Amino acid sequence: MIQREVENELLFRVNHFPVTAILGPRQVGKTTLVKILRAVLPKESLYLDLEIPSDLAKLSFDAELFLKNNDNLTVIFDEIHRLPDIFVLLRGLIDQKREAGRFILLGSASPDLLKNSAESLAGRISYVEMHPFHYREIAPANYRDHWLWGGFPLSYLAKNDKSRNLWLTDFLRSYLERDLPQLGLSVSPLLMRRLLMMIAGMQGGVLNYSMLANSLGVSQPTVKNAIDFLEQAFLIRRLQSYFINIGKRLVKSPKIYIRDSGLLHHLLNIKELDSLLGHLVAGGSWEGYIIQEIISLLPPDALPFFYRSQDGSELDLVIEQGLGISLAIEIKLSDSPTISKGNTISLQDLGNPPLLIVTPSANDYALKPNVWVCSIATLSKNMHRFGLNAFN
Template sequence: MDYIKRHMETHILQADQTFKGLLVTGARQVGKSTLLRHVFPERSYLTFDDPILLTQARTEPGLFFRNHPYPITLDEVQHIQELFPYIKMACDASDDKGLFSLTGSQSFRLMQHVSESLAGRIAIFELSGLSMREIDGTDFCKPFIPSEAYIKERGRSAKVHEDIWKLIHRGSYPALYETDVDWQLFYSSYVQTYLSRDVNDLMKIKNHMKFMRFLTAMAARTGQMLNYSKVAEQADITVATAKEWTSVLEASGLIYILQPFSNSALTRAIKTPKLYFRDTGLVCYLTKYLTPETAMNGAMAGELFETFVISEILKSFSNAGIDYHMNVTYYRGKDKSEQRESKIDLLIEDGDVLYPIEIKMSANPKLTMTNSFDVIEKIKKHRRGLGVVLCMYPEPLWLNEQTVALPIEYV
């Protein structure tokens, strides 16, 4: 397989010049170690999937860096909390930059030993699967903040896909873009590896059958508000367990929990977060949509389409080295003066500007799809940016002076 250029490369090289170390987090198989080995080919590379190295690091951490001098790349560092005090000491003892490049299959926020030891000393990046831009081979790598300038610039490289459902169904893991990979076998092996390794690392779950039912129940609810009670009922577990296991999925990079927009002017806003899987191919596997055609025509088509678009938007931020957690939310609520419920699929915040985004699996965008965008006018200290309908229409289409329909490839 030829290496697919990752948009994060430039930001990683910049961070290596200004920080003592850097950490790339993300789910298994998204290409973390491949990325670092490509960017730093001259560095020693050690993986703690190797039980011998893992034992050495745990039993003789003080001698580890005598045997393995830095600069060095360490893979799957969530396994070796014993080394982090020594990494900290090495960072503090040297003025050199770029001493360590690390990867981890768990969220930095939940790797307590990392955050306590290395806060302020390392740059942190979150790598997802391949983005649509990376698959298409485009160099455009700005975050999706849909100003008129962005739309004009993005239009120069945007490639409209004749069958976007092949991409949605295939998924974004780099290994899937090798010519001889069997889709079903890949995801079957992925799930089994995930259950036996990441799940056990984060929590010693004894009943893997129940966890599989839980994982499948969650996949069936991607793109929906997160209802722990319904998930727990379907998986035959308690609500407390459902919440605990949700944190496992989030920590290991399989899902993203999209928070609702909060503002005192929107007193009737729903406070429930929404659930999105990071990879639509995994959702298709877990929900038994075994072909692009069955996914496109199935009951979950709208949710799969929305999940794909949200994932691409998040990738556009993280690949640009930007933490998107404070930039993206959604809105749903009912204003006192109206009987209908208002809904905005995504709000992108850039300074004091809010960009409302509607996501529609339609090739016939209409202005009525954006009726809820007016709710932004009630929010003090924020201005409404350009409203966008992301859809299947093949080119930009202005619906009025404030609203444009864009092909999803413009993400």
């Protein structure tokens, strides 16, 4: 059994907030984790899977009476988006008896899609995002396998390539044909699949809604709405540009990534490491893979951006904390990295923050003053050195 890094953080929230919401993509391990943690919750618990008709029926007749009869328990609602009207009731019950650990909500949609929770439970709820396996959770396993296969538990732990590919195919079909429509997306599954394949082909590129809309033969608002849903369902990430008034023209459009590298490679029909390394998307895939690792480490007050000017000066990732950039990061698919003139200019633009260069497997060393090289294996340790590891 692989221990999930988020366990301690989840228990902390349950002990301090009336409602804790565990959000993340489907099949990421939310249900498995909460069932394991039931044994160490501060109170006994009641688990309700709202996709099971018998559990849903318990709340269909008189949900208030049912929950009041169980107010001595921590009630766990799995797939909470199936019962959106319950948030107002939860607020009333919490206000009548305000104590930590009353409810745990599990969902496959962001707070933006669960608007009722954001509005009804403001001040009463704490959100925890659960990601697919991070490399540091499965280390010292081979990072190449993790990069190629991704971090979804049933993909990473599959016994063979055939079962892994079948799982990814079913996972994607379920999201496109069932989950996204349930969340309110009206775009056809076929169009969504084509959109995801186009996004995969431009992994790490600057998002151009007009180009995507023209290629798909739909309007820009349709593409933007579809991308909004994909992001809020935790399948893609739009990394925003860092913009400050420094007297030069900056790229302001976001960069776009498929979050999970295994899903990315499945969309591109990449099944072997040699095929990946020879593919045009290899650099963007490695960049997205490392960005996912880094963002999953960040404390709540640290915000990730990329930096790029119109003249080509850029940095893959800059971390804003407080009033400025606390760390810049370059991601290299090479164990002999160098920094470009554009990197140096960008660092100067941003006040010369420290620069960390992340490689596949180089030893840690100082490349030059205020510039350090590390590997994916030592990334967590190095992020901690800069005060940017929420779990250490």
